[in-house]
Amino acid sequence: MEAYNGFARVYDYLMRDVNYDKWADYIENIFKKFNLRPNTILELACGTGNITNRLALRGYEITGVDISSEMLTIARKKAMDLGINVAYINQDMRELDIHEKVDCVLCLCDGFNYILEERDLISIYEKVYSILNFGGIFIFDISSFYKISEILGNNTYAENFEDISYIWENYFDAEREVCEFDLTIFMRKGQLFERVQEFHEQRAYRTDVVIDLLKQVKFKDINVYNAFTFESPKFTDERINFVCIK
Ligand SMILES: C[S@@+](CC[C@H](N)C(=O)[O-])C[C@H]1O[C@@H](n2cnc3c(N)ncnc32)[C@H](O)[C@@H]1O
Structure with a gap:
């Protein structure tokens, strides 16, 4: 992915x-x-x-x-x-x-x-x-160490709009000092929604x-x-x- x-x-x-x-x-x-x-x-x-x-x-x-x-x-x-x-x-x-x-x-x-x-x-x-x-x-x-480890890390964000919705689930790996982001996005395609899944990683420096x-x-x-x-x-x-x- x-x-x-x-x-x-x-x-x-x-x-x-x-x-x-x-x-x-x-x-x-x-x-x-x-x-x-x-x-x-x-x-x-x-x-x-x-x-x-x-x-x-x-x-x-x-x-x-x-x-x-x-x-x-x-x-x-x-x-x-x-x-x-x-x-x-x-x-x-x-x-x-x-x-x-x-x-x-x-x-x-x-x-x-x-x-x-x-x-x-x-x-x-x-x-x-x-x-x-x-x-x-x-x-x-x-993005600061504080933001990645304390604000984004171990938090879930979600927003629900007319044509786009997303769920953003985060896990901060304290040993690697890396935040793992599991993103699920739903995008309208006519009457249906396409689901897109991505995995991002950011290092907290x-x-x-x-x-x-x-x-x-x-x-x-x-x-x-x-x-x-x-x-x-x-x-x-x-x-x-x-x-x-x-
Ligand atoms: C949060 S976006 C920022 C985009 C843009 N600078 C802005 O201000 O909107 C991070 C960008 O970093 C790019 N990126 C991540 N790893 C990269 C790499 N190893 N080499 C080049 N681009 C990379 C991603 O593809 C993405 O476009």
């Missing part, structure tokens, strides 16, 4: 309350804070292109990478409808094969929580470091561990914020945003 397969068809509906314009504003505010105006951006785990397409519309030359071809099909369609040119590449970021250097690398909305092994995370950071131009900026967020991995990769200027602000994160903050300069 692959993640973000059937789920891709409902992803944008389930994320409809996320303010992606504000998210894109936050990214540009980070550029301003660090006195940068990147031209070229690579976005890892770009999903259905919600941020990718917005940044393309704002004039950046951006490439999106995602492991899910279904998510990318939706991203490409949205780019086409907007009349913008975005390169979408179907790749597992653990085997990132990009050779052109860029001014900025992004990975937003939990992308790195899907990387379950620290050795894979550090090898992605190494690759990011190598493809960034000097002075380039690496911005990413994670502690902020200190991530900082340590980034330092091992030679990133020197590492800044950590409670996401959407420039304040230091507290343990109970749910999204932690990292900004690193090469």
Whole structure:
């Protein structure tokens, strides 16, 4: 059962309350804070292109990478409808094969929580470091250890709409520090509902561990914020945003 397969068809509906314009504003505010105006951006785990397409519309030359071809099909369609040119590449970021250097690398909305092994995370950071131009900026967020272990973990969520219903059953494996998500989605198909089942796993990373991995990769200027602000994160903050300069 692959993640973000059937789920891709409902992803944008389930994320409809996320303010992606504000998210894109936050990214540009980070550029301003660090006195940068990147031209070229690579976005890892770009999903259905919600941020990718917005940044393309704002004039950046951006490439999106995602492991899910279904998510990318939706991203490409949205780019086409907007009349913008975005390169979408179907790749597992653990085997990132990009050779052109860029001014900025992004990975937003939990992308790195899907990387379950620290050795894979550090090898992605190494690759990011190598493809960034000097002075380039690496911005990413994670769902915090607190959110994954205490809020999502061992909890069940369900919503019931006219055309879509879902049940989201979570189990936090404290030994692996991984949350297992069992997702059952029902999507209307005429008079009937199609049932889609997916299994996702997200690793709960502690902020200190991530900082340590980034330092091992030679990133020197590492800044950590409670996401959407420039304040230091507290343990109970749910999204932690990292900004690193090469
Ligand atoms: C929560 S979605 C975030 C999508 C997008 N960044 C957004 O803000 O809406 C997580 C994304 O990570 C992608 N992903 C998970 N593991 C990946 C991997 N190893 N390589 C590339 N993409 C991955 C999934 O396919 C999915 O599109």
